[in-house]
Amino acid sequence: MTTVQASTAQVTLFEVGPRDGLQNEPETLATEVKVELLERLMESGLTRIEVSSFVSPKWIPQLADASEVFQRMRRRRGVELSALVPNLQGLERALAADVDSVGVFMSASEAHNQKNINKTRAETYPVLAPVVTQALQAKKQVRGYVSTAFGCPYEGAVNPLEVVDVALRLLDMGIQELSIGDTIGVAVPTQVERLLAELDAKDVPMSQIALHFHDTRGMAIANAYAGYRCGVRTFDGSIGGLGGCPYAKGASGNVATEDLFYLFDGMGVAPAVSIATLRSTAAWLEQKLGRKLESRDRRVVSGEEGETTV
């Protein structure tokens, strides 16, 4: 099932840097810097952005200002602003902030689920089901993440059938989009094909799936290409390759939005996004974070590989 015909050739990039990226930074960025980051990302033409998380501030202090970020940032027509929510308390905060969409999340592996959200998988379903129902009632879009879909930092290999089981339960709750997460960046393209084939066998449309790769071993672009060939058209990325899960040891940054753009632009299927604005945003963010960002694109344009222009 490597050449499934999708309804459109063009891909959508779902930007997770302000959430997945900043949740993993040792330093908490000031709210005004986050707001400027979001402004710059919207300016680039990205249409789907995960702004922050309404999780416990004790667990993720870096994103404790989620409500304030939403309150302070300007909205742009046509841009979907999303946030992660773990429970009804998070949803209440997200609705008060007037999000466009929410993301619920859990893991395919028991141990990561426990470390990340302090519950077994079985305990998680009854927490998430009313979140999905109430979010849909409030006319919000709902995405569901399945983390550790290709490997768990505590349990090792994860059986694709376990991923399918979690995915189907989330879809049964009513989520409209399923984001399959390679939380610690261990997948290779054949595993991506295998998992997508298993989901396809259960009649999950590829148009409902997003792929969320972390780039620990440099496999993310190959994996995204495999996903594209299978018919997936939505890919999560983060500006400059920021990212990681603080409750998944060894998880490195997400695949960079700029690197995904390079792949899909070269294939002629990229969305209308300004790579120049993404690049200037990554350069600006490096200054704010006080460190270099890891994207391939960043290394090329900042001259580390001997090039100064592209």
Ligand code: HMG
């Ligand atoms: P818990 O401690 O079991 O929660 O945490 P609780 O329900 O027992 O409540 C404990 C305290 O937290 C209470 O406060 C609650 O009010 C508060 P206290 O009475 O002690 O003062 N609380 C909240 N406060 C604000 N907003 C909330 C909220 N909920 C409870 N929503 C909980 C359970 C799920 C809350 C916690 O484990 C948590 O927040 N975990 C989030 C961890 C996280 O954000 N991880 C990273 C995101 S997942 C990820 O990165 C993977 C992904 O990128 C995909 C991939 O890469 O695979 C999505």
Ligand code: MG
């Ligand atoms: Mg992630």
